Amino acid sequence: MSAPEDDMVLLPRPSALTFDLVAKCTTTKARAAVLTLPHGKVQLPMFMPVATQASLKGLTPKQLEETSCRLCLNNTYHLGLKPGQKTLDAIGGAHKLQSWPHNILTDSGGFQMVSLLELAQVTEEGVRFLSPHDGTPMLLTPEHSISLQNSIGSDIIMQLDDVIATTSPDHARIEEAMHRSVRWLDRCIEAHEKPDSQNLFCIIQGGLDLELRKECCKEMVARDTPGIAIGGLSGGEAKAEYCKVVDTCTDLLPDHKPRYVMGVGYPEDIVVSIALGADMFDCVWPTRTARFGNAITNSGVFNLKNAAYAYDFRPVDEGCTCTCCRPPSEGGLGITRAYIHHTAAKETAGAHLLSIHNVHYLLDLVRRAREAIIEQRYPAFAKDYFNTLYAGQTEKYPRWAVDALMGVGVDIVGGG
């Protein structure tokens, strides 16, 4: 396969990454690659835990490192409010703030608009919203977002995009948002002061309208950013629609650039999205759900706060190799379900232990997926994944996942 030819002749934009494709699945669109970033190499596909306010919910950077994480997210919106740009400049960026020697990705602050939509207004200049800390009105422009991310010093920075819920019935608004996101990308590229140490990713918008998405892909690919994100998803749309958008976009994206689907997600979403050609994922879910006492496993999610687990002295996830689950004889803690039950919602350390497990689970899931891609057995991996998750009950498989995988040549229900 060759990279799509651009009609426009542009000087290659400065980039602070190299992308080495290691393998491509011959059936699906799954890819394995090595992405070299300013703070070291990461393996794609990759899951990125979210350290919203420069800390991953009670884990020390050392503990995060032990989960094998080499890239975590910070949220520009939150860091812009606290500690604020002046402080970030004085300290020398987010790596120094949180003593994280590996890579950081920051969003633009745009996604928070979806959740604050009622209180945010988008103009051509930028987004106006109220500070959730004290209600102070604030304006976030593409220039300001990039300037903030330059101060944060993250290895991957995101353009400010006009995010609206994909479920919005206002098609004209969705179209406007897509075009505005392209215009804002130009302003972001213009405003970006450190292209040789920070990689600016564009964000494909266009709601669930595939034609808008295609147009957006064409416009943005032409702008030759080091990486490409597919945005505006994971906002409550039907999963089938989500898959169509990802599938449509990846068809139009160049082979030699990383593709990041923002805000995804659940293990099933990730397994399917990898097959659809996506490389990077992030979600707060593993850590958030840990605080509610939920353990993520191959057989599904278990709420260890349930009384049934009070007397269950098996490891949180049998066979798991994380620090929390590994037996002491293998250097782990041998934490039992009963102990998580004992501490859940009573001592924060219980949530930290479960966060360690959940983050490790997702990192390990994409690692296993990567191995399968390299060994040309991703279709079998996906099939096996659903088989284990639903204990062989194919009638329980989610329709959207079956269809999406069928669309890339994998039948997870039938034989063979």
Place this chain on the structure above:
Amino acid sequence: MAPSEPHSLAQLPDEMFSIIKAAGNGLAPRLGRLSLPGRNVIETPHYLAITSRGVVPHVTQDTYVRDTNISGVYVGLEDFIERGPAQVPPIYKFNPPDGASPLRCFIALPENSLLVLGARRTPPVAAPSANPNRTDSIAVCTAVGFKTLRAVDYANAVEHLQPDIVVGLGDVPHGRSLGSKRIEKATDRTIQWMSDHVQSRREEVKEHNAKQAKLFAPLLPVSCLNQQYYIDSLTGELADEVSGLAIYDLISVGDLPEALQHLPRLDLTAPQTPHEVLQRIALGMDILTLPFVTAATDAGIALSFTFPARTASVTNGSHTEVLPLGTDMWPAHHAIDVSPLAEGCDCYSCTNHHRAYLQHLLAVKEMLAWVLLQIHNHSVIDRFFQAIRQSIKDTTFVEDAEAFRNTYDSAMPESTGLGPRIRGYQFKSEGRGESKKNKAPFGRLHEVKEKLPDSALPNADAGADVLEEHGFAEKQQ
């Protein structure tokens, strides 16, 4: 990390506890060594970290091993038995392979850490009723409120759980003083409970030759003279089963008989400051529990004292200013301060992070703030005790303690921020209709929006110039 003292698992003295040096007879600071098979040899005076539900608050067990030098912990059984007596508490049903200690395995405490179990946390929450303890039971505070713990169940439970040291059950009326008639009753009960416990231990040994925890005898919070019958049984028929003393009030060491002085003393008197720690060491306490460490952590305070006082107190003209015992990490002036939490500290928090990060984490209420503070504060205490032992060895303890008293403030600094979310045991219920324990960190903004003048929210068509005109925000150039 502070260098740990030469601990060797191989060199086990015959005695569990040996006194190496005592500065005098009776109440005087003393150096000792506590060694139990398979555990760190603990040089005393030393401290035990206090746990909540089996964990040093905020510190996960992997961080405990990697980033602290804590040598032992104190665990309260009341943290584990909220399902009893209606149901068998889960931990009683836990039987890890190879006969390992169910309690140690359950809380994932490393093999070399000393595990000390008592019935109640320290300091315990006082029971609401006036006479909570009964003839055969005491009141304990569980996650679901006060329950009774029968002496016989306690004795059976601790034999199953296999801690290294168990504090026997005493009729200690936490939070209340003992009247003379009540003392008599408390003495009788404690003699009864301890005798029964000792009896069942002897039978256990005869039948199963089981590994047994060392039994520490609780002293009632009155003078020894006032609990003479109990003291008599401790020096008499119980003597060979009692390996140490648990102290709930300093008054009971005031007239401690010679015959009990060789026993290690576990201090459960909840000292509030390092000054009170020094006072207890001066009275010959060996192993201390220090609730003020986690209290400082929760308050956002990084302890900063050293012993002997390293820095001479600042002399300002004629009067001398005392140094604070710690630094409140909440104030915004730390925001860009990339120095360690305490000067010269080599703990994980101080060598990897800085004040600016701590201040940020506290300001946004990220849980990591209290993790890092807890690591740091325990390392300050580690060095404090190491220095205390050196000082006793050098026979300079009295002068050093005096200098410390003159150098440092007598109280902990006040915290200017809020602690972490209040957990169950930190909250004393006042009955119906009380307000929420934790204030919601974020409110709905609609109220704020309503209070803003209309002009503050121009319509969607307005350009940035209009916004700037309205004083809405600055336009980014």
